[in-house]
Amino acid sequence: MNIFERIYLFFYLRKKKKDLKxxxxxxxxxxxxxxxxxxxxxxxxxxxxxxxxxxxxxYKPIILTRGYRGRLKGPLVVTEEMIARDVGDEPLMMAMEGLIVIKCPDRYSGGIYAIEKLGFTDKGRAVFIVDDGFQHWKLYRNVNILLIDGFKGFGNCCLIPCGPLRSPLTEITEADMVFITKKENNTIYQHIKDMGIKEVYFAPFKVEGIISMDGRKIEPAGQKVFAFAGIGNFQGFLTLLNGVGFKVGRYKKFIDHKKYSETTLKKILNLAAEAEVLVTTKKDFVKIKDFSNLPDSLCYMEISMEINSQTVDKIMDLMHNC
Known part of the structure; x- marks a missing residue:
């Protein structure tokens, strides 16, 4: 571990100790x-x-999220009529699925707000799901679920800023369940098992379809495709596109949680001038769907994640036996 990782670890552990108290x-x-x-x-x-x-x-699940890059602080209930600029792209996506989403940087305050606002009682069967909660020690968790990217794994296994780790790799033992997401990767699975973790599962992506502006599913049919997105794993997005038969010619990669503007969209359209289809992620689409002059050729990838019923039963057991 070099000096930069040691500095990061010092402040990480200091914050964790303070928050747990x-x-x-x-x-x-x-x-x-x-x-x-x-x-x-x-x-x-x-x-x-x-x-x-x-x-x-x-049950009545309530999702607690900080709403990264959303300019409204909250606490507030996120609804599908809101815009990503105010509440964040991911909270808006979850609200569009008909789920209860509370935006608040302090998840405990968000939870209390939800109880008071929505009137949950002891018999309400409410369950809170904390989005991006592994490092949010201020709130007690009954079940800790940790997700590992099936494409990238742990990268070079170094802490920020020398690698992708937000937490020391040893803290994987604090998880009650570990899910390898996006695709099944047996090498990563064995690596995690070798670390002494017993509860390891797969939760692969399932591409539901490429959806057009008017809600139709688009077939590949050998069309020229331009892809763009501002997500954490752009290469994984391209892999999924190729997996459903789209042959991506040109593409544009943006930073994760990219804030789009009409000007940015014009630049994208110029880059995609020769393409017959423009494809992005739903996470990006919700940020531009209200822009003017969107081309009819614009589509987004609709994905879901597969969690089998027996695995959910295991989560329920942990939730009730903690």
């Missing part, structure tokens, strides 16, 4: 969904899938 507990179970690394590990589709599975079991 002031940790608060909500009156309903809390499931944390988080990761060890920077960049996307599929937290949003996993959270959506988990919340929907809880609803099937007649």
């Amino acid at each position: 002031s940790q608060k507990k909500l009156p309903f179970p809390v499931i944390s969904v988080g990761n060890l690394t920077v960049g996307g590990t599929g937290k949003t589709p996993f959270t959506i899938a988990l919340a929907k599975e809880l609803k099937k079991r007649e």
